[in-house]
Amino acid sequence: MDKKHIKALRKIVGEDNVYDDKAHMIAYSYDATRTRYEPDAVVFPRHEEDVSAILRYCNDNHIVITPRGAGSGFTGGALPANGGIVLGFEKHMNKILEIDMDNMVAVVQPGVINMDLQKAAEAVGLFYPPDPAGQDYTPLGGNVAENAGGMRASKYGITKDYVMALRAVLPNGDLIRAGKKTIKDVAGYNIAGILVASEGTLAVITEMTLKLISKPKL
Ligand SMILES: Cc1cc2nc3c(=O)[nH]c(=O)nc-3n(C[C@H](O)[C@H](O)[C@H](O)COP(=O)(O)OP(=O)(O)OC[C@H]3O[C@@H](n4cnc5c(N)ncnc54)[C@H](O)[C@@H]3O)c2cc1C
Structure with missing residues (x-):
């Protein structure tokens, strides 16, 4: 170059x-x-x-x-x-921006490590189920771009089941927002769903709104 x-x-x-x-x-x-x-x-x-x-x-x-x-x-x-x-994204875009208790969602940047979100959610009585084997070191941006899933998949589903909304940048630099933090977001195409598992081919994911559930009682 x-x-x-x-x-x-x-x-x-x-x-x-x-x-x-x-x-x-x-x-x-x-x-x-x-x-x-x-x-x-x-x-x-x-x-x-x-x-x-x-x-x-x-x-x-x-x-x-x-x-x-x-x-x-x-x-x-x-x-x-x-x-x-x-x-x-590991150097700067690595923050949990919000854990919204009312809507039971987390808003995170792509560099947040999966386990860090799991811990933050569990600290307030919530739960982020997707647990790929690399949960201790893989960031959520990669998890979403690969639609990762782990041992809990058969009971709770995989990453795609937890993506409520995304912000992403298209190849020409334009920003898009897809999805909402509310469950009844029914209008229009499921653009966030298209970006899940897109492996970086469509856009760069810059922010993810991920569904949390109540922490299961053991
Ligand atoms: C030991 C091991 C165990 C694993 N176990 C599992 C498992 O149990 N379940 C499972 O599903 N997978 C598993 N995987 C593979 C799995 O896909 C990854 O661990 C993880 O989800 C990928 O995250 P990563 O950040 O390392 O992605 P990378 O390899 O860095 O990137 C993967 C893809 O995502 C794209 N990408 C990354 N960030 C962004 C972004 N912000 N915007 C757009 N595209 C982006 C990249 O361009 C690339 O195409 C495992 C891998 C290893 C090595």
Whole structure:
């Protein structure tokens, strides 16, 4: 990638949030398929506006983008097979924004680790059931983009059963909001449902509203 693009990306997200050194290229080159493709840069957006500006810039300049969680997927979706930039959310976009007790939902950023949400929900008597085996280290953005499920699936369902709403950025930088935090959200297409399991091919997910249930009594 031409150095002018690195410079432009640093202008968008700041010096500290764009890396093109060899160590980062190796660290962000793999997923659980054990295949490796090095990106040209790794970029850590600070917020949704950064994601939008990055995607707009990359779209205009024909630079490939690969969103990445923990790189634990078995589909190859997190591999930057055509170079370009890897987008990481673990540095900044890793917050539980809200646990809404009235509507029994959590609003989270893509870099929140699954187990951290489980713990936060259980601390207030609620429960987030999807428990993929990598629940201790995989972020919810990757879980949603892969529609992950674990041992509790047969009783409680999988990630798609808990996605109420999403915010996401389209390849041209436009922001979309899909779904609502209320159960009776019946109008229109189920766009949030299309983004679940889309493996980063349709949009970059920037915020998720996830259904919580009452904590089961053991
Ligand atoms: C040891 C192990 C155990 C596993 N156990 C299970 C299991 O029990 N159940 C199960 O379902 N799966 C399991 N998996 C695979 C599972 O898909 C992942 O663990 C997890 O859901 C992927 O999360 P990740 O953040 O690592 O995704 P990554 O591998 O980083 O990315 C996966 C896909 O999501 C996309 N993506 C990531 N973040 C975003 C975003 N913000 N917006 C748009 N796209 C995005 C990527 O581009 C890529 O296509 C396991 C994997 C491992 C290695």
